[in-house]
Amino acid sequence: MGEFELIRNFFAAAPCAQGGEGVALGIGDDCALLSVPAGEQLAISTDTLVAGVHFADPCDPFLLGQRALAVAASDLAAMGATPLAFTLALTLPHNDASWLQAFAHGLNLMAQQCALRLIGGDTTRGPLCLTLTVFGRVPTGQALTRGGAQVGDLLCVGGELGNGAGALPLVLGQRTAEPAIAQPLLDHYWSPKPQLALGQYLRNKASSALDISDGLLADCGHIAAASSVRLRVEREALPLSSALLAFLGQEGAREAALSGGDDYVLAFTLPPGELPGVLAAHGSVRVIGQVLAGQGVVLVDATGRDITPAHRGYQHFPETP
Missing domain, CATH: 3.90.650.10 (PurM-like C-terminal domain)
Structure with a gap:
C-alpha cells in the first residue's frame, strides 16, 4: 500500500474527514480552506507526540488515536474556542494496515466527540511521531489567554x-x-x-x-x-x-x-x-x-504555611544550574 492509498483508505474516507460547518475545502488539494464568520478569530494550536517520550511504544493504536487528538483539542478549550478542524502529520516506521485501522478508528471517534473535521496533513516514513494542528473559532476579543488575572480573583x-x-x-x-x-x-x-x-x-x-x-x-x-x-x-x-x-x-x-x-x-x-x-x-x-x-x-498547607516544592512539573529541557 502506497502513501496515497494509505491516506485514502484510512483517513480521507473517515466520517470525520467528510467536511462540515466552517470547512470550505478538505482533503485532496494542496491546501484546505476554512471559513470563519465575520467578527470571529481563528484559534490555532499544534502538538507533537513522540513515541517513547509522550506515549509508551508499543501501545494500543486505538487508544493512541483518541489521546493524540484529545490532547490537541484541549488547547482549544483553554482559549474558549469552538472546534473547527484539524490536520495530522503522521510519521510511521512501517506500513501496518491493522495498526492504521485501529489508530484511525480511535482518532475518528475523538474527532466526532470534539466536533473536529480532518482536513489534511502528511505521511512520512521514520520513527513513530504524530503532529496534530487544531483550528477553532472564537468571537473577536473574547479568547481566553494566560494574561489578565487580577488581584482578588x-x-x-x-x-x-x-x-x-x-x-x-x-x-x-x-x-x-x-x-x-x-x-x-x-x-x-x-x-x-x-x-x-x-x-x-x-x-x-x-x-x-x-x-x-x-x-x-x-x-x-x-x-x-x-x-x-x-x-x-x-x-x-x-x-x-x-x-x-x-x-x-x-x-x-x-x-x-x-x-x-x-x-x-x-x-x-x-x-x-x-x-x-x-x-x-x-x-x-x-x-x-x-x-x-x-x-x-x-x-x-491548611495553616497557610509555604510548602512549595522544588519540582513543579514536567520540562522537556530542564534548566541547568
Whole structure:
C-alpha cells in the first residue's frame, strides 16, 4: 500500500474527514480552506507526540488515536474556542494496515466527540511521531489567554487533578491495581475529555485560563508570569479522585495533582462574583486558591504555611544550574 492509498483508505474516507460547518475545502488539494464568520478569530494550536517520550511504544493504536487528538483539542478549550478542524502529520516506521485501522478508528471517534473535521496533513516514513494542528473559532476579543488575572480573583480548576499522572505506572507496566481503581485512571490517561464547553462558557467571565498538561504548579506559573501576579494554591482544596487516593495514597495523590501533568483540565482565574454562575453551569469546577499581588506560585498547607516544592512539573529541557 502506497502513501496515497494509505491516506485514502484510512483517513480521507473517515466520517470525520467528510467536511462540515466552517470547512470550505478538505482533503485532496494542496491546501484546505476554512471559513470563519465575520467578527470571529481563528484559534490555532499544534502538538507533537513522540513515541517513547509522550506515549509508551508499543501501545494500543486505538487508544493512541483518541489521546493524540484529545490532547490537541484541549488547547482549544483553554482559549474558549469552538472546534473547527484539524490536520495530522503522521510519521510511521512501517506500513501496518491493522495498526492504521485501529489508530484511525480511535482518532475518528475523538474527532466526532470534539466536533473536529480532518482536513489534511502528511505521511512520512521514520520513527513513530504524530503532529496534530487544531483550528477553532472564537468571537473577536473574547479568547481566553494566560494574561489578565487580577488581584482578588479566585484560582479555579475544571475538575479532578492527578488522574493522568496517577495512571502512568499502570501504562508503563510498573504497577497493577484492581479494575475498579485502575480503569478510571487509565480512561483519563488514554481518553481525556477536553473541557470545550467549559472553555466556551468562561468567555467574558474568566480573567485568564490554560489547560493543565505539565503539572498544576508549573502551568499556574505561566498564568502568574503572563499576568504579573502571584498565585496561591491551597493544598487541602485540591480535588482528588477516590481511585487516585486508593492507588497512590494521600501524599502520592497530591504530588500527582501538583506536578504530574497529563490532566488536560482547565485552570483559570475568576472574579468572585462570577463563581455562582460557573458552579451552576459546571458542577465539576473547584476553587483551589486565589490571585495575590507579587509574582510566582506558592503552595500552602491548611495553616497557610509555604510548602512549595522544588519540582513543579514536567520540562522537556530542564534548566541547568
